[in-house]
Amino acid sequence: MKNYQRQYPLFSACGLNCGLCPRYHTDGTSRCPGCGGEGFFEKRPSCGVITCSQRHGGIEYCYLCDEYPCKRYDRKDDVDSFISYRNVRKDFEKAKNAGLAHYQSELNEKVAILQVLLKDYNDGRRKNFYCIAVNLLELCDIKEVMAQLAKEVKPDAAVKERVARAVQLFQEMAEKRNITLKLNKKKAPQKSE
Numbered sequence: 001m002k003n004y005q006r007q008y009p010l011f012s013a014c015g016l017n018c019g020l021c022p023r024y025h026t027d028g029t030s031r032c033p034g035c036g037g038e039g040f041f042e043k044r045p046s047c048g049v050i051t052c053s054q055r056h057g058g059i060e061y062c063y064l065c066d067e068y069p070c071k072r073y074d075r076k077d078d079v080d081s082f083i084s085y086r087n088v089r090k091d092f093e094k095a096k097n098a099g100l101a102h103y104q105s106e107l108n109e110k111v112a113i114l115q116v117l118l119k120d121y122n123d124g125r126r127k128n129f130y131c132i133a134v135n136l137l138e139l140c141d142i143k144e145v146m147a148q149l150a151k152e153v154k155p156d157a158a159v160k161e162r163v164a165r166a167v168q169l170f171q172e173m174a175e176k177r178n179i180t181l182k183l184n185k186k187k188a189p190q191k192s193e
Contacts, residue, residue, distance in 0.1 A: 004037030015088035019111040063092035080183040121166040
């Protein structure tokens with residue numbers, strides 16, 4: 001398994017959009033190379049999904065398995081990690097119905113937009129916000145926000161001004177689509193008296 005690599009590490013075997021995760025866009029030792037990317041098993045030596053995919057004939061994505069959706073996709077807690085799990089099944093459906101190449105092309109566009117946001121609209125505290133927004137919103141909505149930013153925000157505007165407007169526009173779009181741009185964190189256990 002140590003030599004296992006995937007051709008497209010931006011979309012994981014389990015359906016996460018690795019290319020939209022803050023850990024993928026981190027410099028240094030905590031950077032994740034994406035699912036099956038170079039050095040993946042040094043960071044994630046015991047990925048149960050990849051082990052399972054190997055047991056099921058080496059399928060590339062869980063949605064290609066005869067047993068999909070298995071109990072792994074019956075998420076009751078909806079707790080996120082570094083990236084949101086909310087769209088996994090929906091994204092698998094897109095890949096299945098529109099074709100994997102089409103889905104990868106859309107994901108590549110989202111990654112490129114995220115890189116622009118991190119470069120031009122980030123005050124050093126917005127990486128997680130942009131990763132969540134680009135992951136959860138549809139590409140057409142993201143493009144609409146970016147077009148509005150290009151029209152309204154001058155390239156020489158102060159970072160603070162660019163960030164404020166970008167965050168506002170993404171929040172407005174998310175509200176319009178009834179999407180919350182926050183990770184679902186695990187709730188702390190209640191203390192008994």
